[in-house]
Amino acid sequence: MTTIKKAIVLLSGGLDSATVLWLAKKRHKPFCLIFNYNQRHKKEIESAKKIALKAGCDCKVIKLELPEGNCSLTNMKMSLPASHSTQLIGEKIPSTYVPARNLIFLSLAVSYAESTGAEAVFIGANAVDFSGYPDCTPDFFKAFRQTIKKGTKSGKKTPVKIMVPLLNKSKDEIIKTGLKLKVPYELTWSCYQGGSSPCGKCDSCLLRKEGFRKAGIIDPA
Amino acid sequence: MTTIKKAIVLLSGGLDSATVLWLAKKRHKPFCLIFNYNQRHKKEIESAKKIALKAGCDCKVIKLELPEGNCSLTNMKMSLPASHSTQLIGEKIPSTYVPARNLIFLSLAVSYAESTGAEAVFIGANAVDFSGYPDCTPDFFKAFRQTIKKGTKSGKKTPVKIMVPLLNKSKDEIIKTGLKLKVPYELTWSCYQGGSSPCGKCDSCLLRKEGFRKAGIIDPA
Numbered sequence A, B: 001m002t003t004i005k006k007a008i009v010l011l012s013g014g015l016d017s018a019t020v021l022w023l024a025k026k027r028h029k030p031f032c033l034i035f036n037y038n039q040r041h042k043k044e045i046e047s048a049k050k051i052a053l054k055a056g057c058d059c060k061v062i063k064l065e066l067p068e069g070n071c072s073l074t075n076m077k078m079s080l081p082a083s084h085s086t087q088l089i090g091e092k093i094p095s096t097y098v099p100a101r102n103l104i105f106l107s108l109a110v111s112y113a114e115s116t117g118a119e120a121v122f123i124g125a126n127a128v129d130f131s132g133y134p135d136c137t138p139d140f141f142k143a144f145r146q147t148i149k150k151g152t153k154s155g156k157k158t159p160v161k162i163m164v165p166l167l168n169k170s171k172d173e174i175i176k177t178g179l180k181l182k183v184p185y186e187l188t189w190s191c192y193q194g195g196s197s198p199c200g201k202c203d204s205c206l207l208r209k210e211g212f213r214k215a216g217i218i219d220p221a
Helices: A015-025 A043-055 A101-116 A138-151 A171-180 A203-215 B015-025 B043-055 B101-116 B138-151 B171-180 B203-215
Strands: A005-010 A028-036 A058-063 A120-122 A161-163 B005-010 B028-036 B058-063 B120-122 B161-163
Touching: A005 A015, A005 A101, A015 A028, A015 A043, A015 A120, A015 A171, A028 A043, A028 A101, A028 A120, A043 A058, A101 A120, A101 A138, A101 B101, A101 B138, A138 A161, A138 B101, A138 B138, A171 A203, B005 B015, B005 B101, B015 B028, B015 B043, B015 B120, B015 B171, B028 B043, B028 B101, B028 B120, B043 B058, B101 B120, B101 B138, B138 B161, B171 B203
Parallel strands: A005 A028, A005 A120, A028 A058, A120 A161, B005 B028, B005 B120, B028 B058, B120 B161
Antiparallel strands: none
């Protein structure tokens, strides 16, 4: 009999991290970390909790106090960037960039993993249909793996595995993968505005819309 | 006229980070981050606040929810490791190791730096008279610098500088440096027990005691 190993899954409430949770469930017992960093779309936190519940996994919401800065996701005095076509998304780093966000999330996840004996951390980052954030790139994850190899107790022999299964997939490939796994996309929330219904215009809405269109499927959310 | 640049200083309340704050003050305007991670010696937080005040710097206490784990600094059901001589300290990683602590602290500090336009982050880590923590080693800082180069917006052109000025100094050298700068060591707190007075037996007390002895100075605290 093989023991199912524990994993920490970073869950945002969007479709990428929900897909990753179902991928992680295949071989691990996930524990989900959800972050409240005073994001404009706090609504995603409620989605994330529902998704964890649906997956039958425990979760914890961690409150982070970050400066508002010049980030349009955390500084409510700013507006979200004007909508444009998906072709232009990722050409330059948009104002929705949150300084060191994935670095902070991963660092806390690695701490939870080491403390609870989880062998891996899963993150839904994607470097194809994405906003060009530097903390979603292969080079970042490569450097981060080296950092935990050098800077954690388990790092020398069995560093916590950093799993980024969607890194090189397009949005429609992600959606197709998720549908096969029966990921409850109706529970996911992507829109940066966080209004009563998706704005349909922000980068996140546009990438999602294009993904479902290419996959030839109607968005259930 | 040159503008004094901002820096983020990680302040624990101990003598190393206090010394670093005074070093940072030479050329920067520091903003101090203090962490409450439910450490046994929460008393150090009050020391850190007094030190920041004495330095004339603003500070912020950040609350972090970490699992208790198998760490004797955060799990109150555990005892601190038995006292031994300073020669043996650092031979193996002790139970006071907090998983990914400096990684989390630095990641948050880098986020604050990028958000507030600070050019550097200062940390009082030391790899000579230390407890053997992997996140205090030169290799860790080297890898971390690479990670922020790859994973932050400013990383490509002007990555936040990670300053570890005490990395290769012995404890008595640190103390001598601090005394020249008039660091208020009487305000610092090192003891892991966090009782009404220092226990004199934990690794942190032993390293401090030996440092003052070698420096030929009476500990003012």
